[in-house]
Amino acid sequence: MPSDSALRLVWIYPDLLSTYGDQGNVLILEQRARKRGIPVETVYVRSADPVPDSGDIYLIGGGEDRPQILAAERLRRDGGLPRALNGGAALLAVCAGYQIMGTVFGGEEGQPVAGLGLLDIQSTRGPARAVGELAAEVDSGLGGHMLTGFENHMGVTRLGPGVRPLSRTVVGTGNGDGTEGCHAGKIVGTYLHGPALARNPWLADVLLSWTVGQLGPIDDTWYDRLRDERLRAVLPR
Numbered sequence: 001m002p003s004d005s006a007l008r009l010v011w012i013y014p015d016l017l018s019t020y021g022d023q024g025n026v027l028i029l030e031q032r033a034r035k036r037g038i039p040v041e042t043v044y045v046r047s048a049d050p051v052p053d054s055g056d057i058y059l060i061g062g063g064e065d066r067p068q069i070l071a072a073e074r075l076r077r078d079g080g081l082p083r084a085l086n087g088g089a090a091l092l093a094v095c096a097g098y099q100i101m102g103t104v105f106g107g108e109e110g111q112p113v114a115g116l117g118l119l120d121i122q123s124t125r126g127p128a129r130a131v132g133e134l135a136a137e138v139d140s141g142l143g144g145h146m147l148t149g150f151e152n153h154m155g156v157t158r159l160g161p162g163v164r165p166l167s168r169t170v171v172g173t174g175n176g177d178g179t180e181g182c183h184a185g186k187i188v189g190t191y192l193h194g195p196a197l198a199r200n201p202w203l204a205d206v207l208l209s210w211t212v213g214q215l216g217p218i219d220d221t222w223y224d225r226l227r228d229e230r231l232r233a234v235l236p237r
């Protein structure tokens with residue numbers, strides 16, 4: 001079990017949800033914390049195991065429709081993640097994981113499947129699969145950066161009044177209404193893979209600072225090169 005002084009990361013259901021490099025989000029948080037001298041311990045919770053409620057930052061990834069439905073059922077039954085978030089933990093939820101955090105999402109045939117209701121969002125199946133690179137301008141409350149990532153989903157997501165859009169899309173589909181992702185309290189949801197935190201290290205630092213407070217600067221040369229290359233590939237010149 002994690003020691004008391006370490007930052008505790010919890011990667012939920014790697015056996016069901018982890019597509020397009022989503023596990024990299026865990027590695028980026030680990031690296032950016034350790035470079036600042038913060039000890040980190042990561043717990044990988046498989047879907048047969050209970051989700052501990054003692055974590056500081058929880059991460060969940062994307063996946064196909066069937067594992068997504070299974071993950072939603074198990075998380076609802078388990079109750080550990082809602083307990084942890086009620087207790088002040090932070091969460092990054094990607095694509096299928098993002099949809100699961102809402103009140104409802106569309107299953108394989110578009111049938112409504114109950115989510116965890118931790119975010120005021122509702123997802124359904126859209127008219128066409130959204131696949132490709134996405135770029136979006138981030139909410140100024142989160143720093144006003146450019147969001148970059150890769151999306152691949154059928155779902156479209158309607159945001160309720162209880163959440164704010166994470167960003168406004170410049171290229172790509174995101175939620176399907178000109179916005180991408182959302183945030184509320186210490187929860188961030190996004191459709192972006194790639195992995196999201198490798199391509200948006202500022203977002204990793206948002207999650208870390210919610211947990212440990214102010215962070216010192218670190219060398220972002222390689223992150224910046226990746227971001228520049230990906231953004232140049234999609235943004236109009």
Ligand SMILES: NC(=O)CC[C@H](N)C(=O)O
Binds near residue numbers: 095152154
């Ligand atoms: N990449 C994903 O996580 C996909 C999520 C969901 N199954 C959808 O198609 O919308």
